[in-house]
Every structure is written in structure tokens, then in C-alpha cells.
Amino acid sequence: TSIVKWCSRKPSLPPGPKPLPVIGNLFNVPTKAPWAIYANWAEQYGEIMSMTVLGKVIIVLNSSKAVRELLDKRGPVYSDRPVVPFTEMSGVAHWDLSIMRYGENWRIRRRLMEHSFRPAPILQYRPLQMRKAYEALRRLLRDPSSFDAHVKHFSGSIIMLIVYGYDVQDKNDRYVDMAETANRIGSEANTPGAFLVNDFPFLRHLPGWLPGMRFKAIVQEAKGVAREMIKSPFSFVKENIRKGTNRPCFVVENLKKLDDESNEIAIAHVAAATYGAGAHTTASILRTFLLALALNPDVQQKAQAELDQVLGSARLPDYEDRRRLPYIEAICKELLRWRLVLPLGVPRATMESDVYEGYLIPKGSIVFANAWSILHDPSVYTNPDAFNPDRFLHPDGQAADDPALVSAFGFGRRRCPGRHLAEASIWIFVASFLFVFNVSGARDKDGNNVGHDHPYADSIVSDAAPFTCTISTRDKKKEDLIVSSEIAEAD
Numbered sequence: 425t426s427i428v429k430w431c432s433r434k435p436s437l438p439p440g441p442k443p444l445p446v447i448g449n450l451f452n453v454p455t456k457a458p459w460a461i462y463a464n465w466a467e468q469y470g471e472i473m474s475m476t477v478l479g480k481v482i483i484v485l486n487s488s489k490a491v492r493e494l495l496d497k498r499g500p501v502y503s504d505r506p507v508v509p510f511t512e513m514s515g516v517a518h519w520d521l522s523i524m525r526y527g528e529n530w531r532i533r534r535r536l537m538e539h540s541f542r543p544a545p546i547l548q549y550r551p552l553q554m555r556k557a558y559e560a561l562r563r564l565l566r567d568p569s570s571f572d573a574h575v576k577h578f579s580g581s582i583i584m585l586i587v588y589g590y591d592v593q594d595k596n597d598r599y600v601d602m603a604e605t606a607n608r609i610g611s612e613a614n615t616p617g618a619f620l621v622n623d624f625p626f627l628r629h630l631p632g633w634l635p636g637m638r639f640k641a642i643v644q645e646a647k648g649v650a651r652e653m654i655k656s657p658f659s660f661v662k663e664n665i666r667k668g669t670n671r672p673c674f675v676v677e678n679l680k681k682l683d684d685e686s687n688e689i690a691i692a693h694v695a696a697a698t699y700g701a702g703a704h705t706t707a708s709i710l711r712t713f714l715l716a717l718a719l720n721p722d723v724q725q726k727a728q729a730e731l732d733q734v735l736g737s738a739r740l741p742d743y744e745d746r747r748r749l750p751y752i753e754a755i756c757k758e759l760l761r762w763r764l765v766l767p768l769g770v771p772r773a774t775m776e777s778d779v780y781e782g783y784l785i786p787k788g789s790i791v792f793a794n795a796w797s798i799l800h801d802p803s804v805y806t807n808p809d810a811f812n813p814d815r816f817l818h819p820d821g822q823a824a825d826d827p828a829l830v831s832a833f834g835f836g837r838r839r840c841p842g843r844h845l846a847e848a849s850i851w852i853f854v855a856s857f858l859f860v861f862n863v864s865g866a867r868d869k870d871g872n873n874v875g876h877d878h879p880y881a882d883s884i885v886s887d888a889a890p891f892t893c894t895i896s897t898r899d900k901k902k903e904d905l906i907v908s909s910e911i912a913e914a915d
């Protein structure tokens with residue numbers, strides 16, 4: 425009878441803090457660095473935990489095993505995104521593949537993106553990435569204090585060139601301005617205080633906003649911007665094709681393969697979604713790079729010794745050098761691990777009820793895969809809070825592979841399709857920046873010295889709080905190399 429009793433027992437939700445009546449765990453949801461708090465809670469509750477907020481179940485997965493078992497292996501159940509009133513009402517959820525619900529429309533767009541951004545096809549864009557990296561170095565030479573603007577320009581202009589064959593203007597670029605407006609509206613709609621329910625900041629990532637008048641105005645604005653952002657750069661490409669002045673790019677390549685009208689719309693949608701997904705994320709990791717250098721002069725010295733030995737002093741690094749620069753490789757790996765751009769990933773939702781290790785995961789639960797806890801597991805990464813590229817070097821000096829690192833780009837069917845491009849952009853920037861510049865003296869906005877505990881935003885995209893540092897060229901010869909890289913391009 426005990427077996428019968430055991431079998432008929434209904435599975436219960438995964439463990440978690442004790443809920444109150446009606447509001448559930450409303451006051452338990454952490455607001456400050458929630459990824460780190462969930463990682464600590466895992467010691468008490470285990471690799472899978474749950475909370476219930478106003479009737480909605482939130483599941484947090486804290487181990488690679490749980491993430492692999494659920495997000496990777498049970499893709500059809502775990503690849504949906506939560507419904508958020510703002511994105512539904514403004515229509516963003518109907519064209520932007522990163523927040524679209526799982527289904528046919530998402531699949532069409534995902535396939536387009538995935539296919540064009542595989543490692544092989546993006547190789548053709550390497551010369552362009554190098555050109556943009558050297559251009560960023562020249563901007564830094566002229567105006568080192570605008571580092572943030574330069575890396576944003578670097579990341580964004582690569583995407584606009586690859587997607588539309590479009591060269592972003594230095595200032596007030598109309599297409600970038602549209603995309604930035606869309607970003608701003610998106611984050612405004614997520615800002616605590618903007619809407620009634622946002623006064624409870626912990627609800628910021630969750631569905632259930634109560635629409636007010638301001639909300640409606642923002643929804644209208646978002647609709648207008650999205651319409652333009654999808655249409656205008658796409659028309660620019662079509663006009664170029666007509667005139668015969670088009671460059672190879674995502675839109676041109678996919679228009680060649682076009683089979684029906686709906687596909688053309690899908691191409692325009694994917695193109696419009698890339699800037700929002702890729703510009704800020706790549707720029708954010710490069711800000712972390714600057715911070716890591718300022719805090720770790722030994723890392724700089726080691727990297728520069730390696731670069732000098734491999735390159736000499738007569739030329740800037742290029743992708744051909746990559747295999748011979750294991751320490752640079754290790755820095756890029758450590759950047760992905762140390763501070764995550766999206767520590768809790770992008771939230772998922774479940775399409776069906778599921779049972780894992782005897783626990784119930786109801787249909788419609790919101791699921792966070794805690795990439796931070798995977799990449800800061802002290803049993804895998806000794807002293808995980810230290811920025812230490814050496815952890816990715818074999819004793820023979822070669823860079824070590826770590827399959828867990830891809831967690832920084834998410835999991836399973838919705839894993840970041842832009843990751844190969846992002847990694848290549850990061851690498852060329854890191855290698856060429858270190859070859860030319862020294863960094864020191866990081867200070868926060870109040871002028872205080874910055875330490876390893878420099879704060880990061882608590883939002884879904886977690887950016888370093890503002891800081892400044894001193895960026896200077898290593899020597900005159902390297903300075904000349906950057907200046908002449910412009911002349912070489914003009915030839």
C-alpha cells in the first residue's frame with residue numbers, strides 16, 4: 425500500500441521561501457543582485473527552487489544539471505517566453521524574436537537568424553570587424569574619456585553593417601537613433617515608478633502590469649518607433665538593390681533566397697531585432713573588460729607580453745593571430761564568466777506542466793536559468809569572484825575549453841544566435857586594445873576608487889555602474905600604428 429500511496433501522491437512545487445496568503449512570496453523576491461541571492465538559497469533549497477507571486481509560479485534553476493535536463497533536453501516545454509502586457513500591447517512580442525512566444529512565427533525568424541549567423545557565414549565579416557575595431561582605437565586615442573560611447577558605436581555599427589550593409593554615422597544616426605529610442609522605451613516601460621505596479625520593483629520582470637494612461641501613451645510611442653525601425657533601414661537596402669549599389673549583408677542574402685511575401689516580412693523583423701539584442705550586450709561586456717583591466721594590472725602586463733612576443737611592434741593584431749594568443753583567449757573566456765551581461769538569462773515560460781525530480785513545474789511558470797550560479801560555482805571555479813584568466817589556461821600554456829561558458833549566452837533552443845559574432849567582436853577589440861593601451865585608476869561617479877565589488881545594475885541586462893579610468897597609449901610607435909591603420913584602409 426505504501427507504493428500505491430507514493431505513486432498517487434501529487435507532486436509538489438520545488439522548495440522555496442514560505443509564501444504568505446494571496447500575495448505569496450511577493451516580499452521574498454530579491455531586488456539586489458537576485459542571481460547571487462538565488463545561488464545562496466540553492467544551498468538551502470537545492471538546484472531547483474520556486475516562489476509564488478500573486479498566483480504566478482517562478483522557478484529558478486541553479487545547476488547545469490537542471491538546466492541541461494530541462495532547457496536543453498525538454499525544449500518544447502521550456503522554450504516559451506512569459507507574456508508581458510507592454511510587449512503584447514505595443515506589438516513588440518509579435519515581431520522581435522527574442523521576446524516572441526514559442527511557435528511557428530518564432531521558428532521562421534529564428535531559422536533565418538541562426539542560418540546567417542553560424543560560424544562559417546560570419547567569417548566573411550571579419551575584415552569589417554577588424555576595420556571597426558581599429559576605428560574604435562582611433563576614437564579612443566582622440567577622446568579616451570568617451571569609452572562607453574566608442575564601444576557602443578563599435579558594437580552597433582558592426583551589426584548595422586552586417587545586417588543592412590549600412591555605415592553608421594558618427595553622431596545622430598537616424599537608424600541608430602530609432603533603435604536606441606526603442607531600447608529606451610522598452611526600459612522605461614520596465615522602470616520602477618513608471619506604472620503603478622512598478623512601484624514594487626521586484627515585479628519589474630514579471631507580467632501583470634496595471635495599465636494606466638502613461639502606459640498607454642508609451643505603448644503608442646513604441647508602436648510608431650517599431651514601425652519605422654522595421655521599415656526604413658529595410659527600404660534603404662531594397663533601394664540599394666534597385667540601384668545596384670548594395671553591399672553583401674543579411675538582408676540582401678536572404679532576399680535572394682526569398683520564396684514568399686511572409687518571408688520578406690520575417691527578414692525585416694529579424695533585421696530590426698538584432699540591434700536591440702546585440703549592441704548593448706556586446707558594449708556592456710567591453711565596459712566590464714575595461715573595469716577588469718583597471719583592477720588587474722598584472723593581467724594587462726601578461727597580455728601585453730604575449731602580444732609583443734607574437735606580433736613584434738610593426739602591426740596590429742588580426743584574427744590570424746588568434747591561435748597563437750592563448751592568454752588573450754583566456755581573458756575573453758574570463759570576461760564571459762566573471763560578470764554576466766544577463767546573469768539570469770532571458771526569462772522562459774513553460775508550455776506544459778512538467779515534473780522534475782519529483783517536483784511539479786506547472787504550465788505557464790516563469791523559469792529563470794541562473795547562469796551566474798553555474799559560472800560562479802566555487803567547486804568548479806576556485807575563488808569565483810576574482811578576475812583570473814589563468815583558470816582557463818592548461819599547464820602547457822594553451823587555452824582550456826570550458827563547455828559551461830556558453831551558459832553566458834543562454835540554453836537550448838533559444839540560446840543566443842548572435843554568440844559567434846559577439847565572441848569575434850569581443851576578441852578583436854580585446855586583442856587590439858591591449859596591444860595599444862594601458863588602463864589605470866578606475867573611479868566611480870563620486871570620484872572614489874573602484875574595487876572588485878563595483879556595483880552592477882539589478883535589471884535583466886546587468887551593466888556596470890558608471891565609472892571612469894585613465895586610458896593611455898603604451899608608446900608612440902603603437903600610437904602611430906593606429907593612426908596609420910586609417911591610411912591603410914583608405915588605400
Ligand code: HEM
Pocket residue numbers: 521522523534537583697698699701702703705706709765766769770771832833834835836837838839840841842843845846
Ligand atoms: C556579449 C554579447 C551577448 C550576450 C552575453 C548575449 C546573451 C544572450 C542571452 C543570455 C540570450 C537569451 C538566451 C536564452 O533564452 O536562453 C540571448 C538571446 C538572443 N541574442 Fe544574444 N547575446 C549577446 C550578443 C548578441 C548579438 C551580437 C546578437 C545579434 C547579432 C544577439 C542576438 C540575440 C537574439 C536574437 C536572441 C533571442 C533568441 C531567441 O529568443 O530565440 N545577441 N542573448
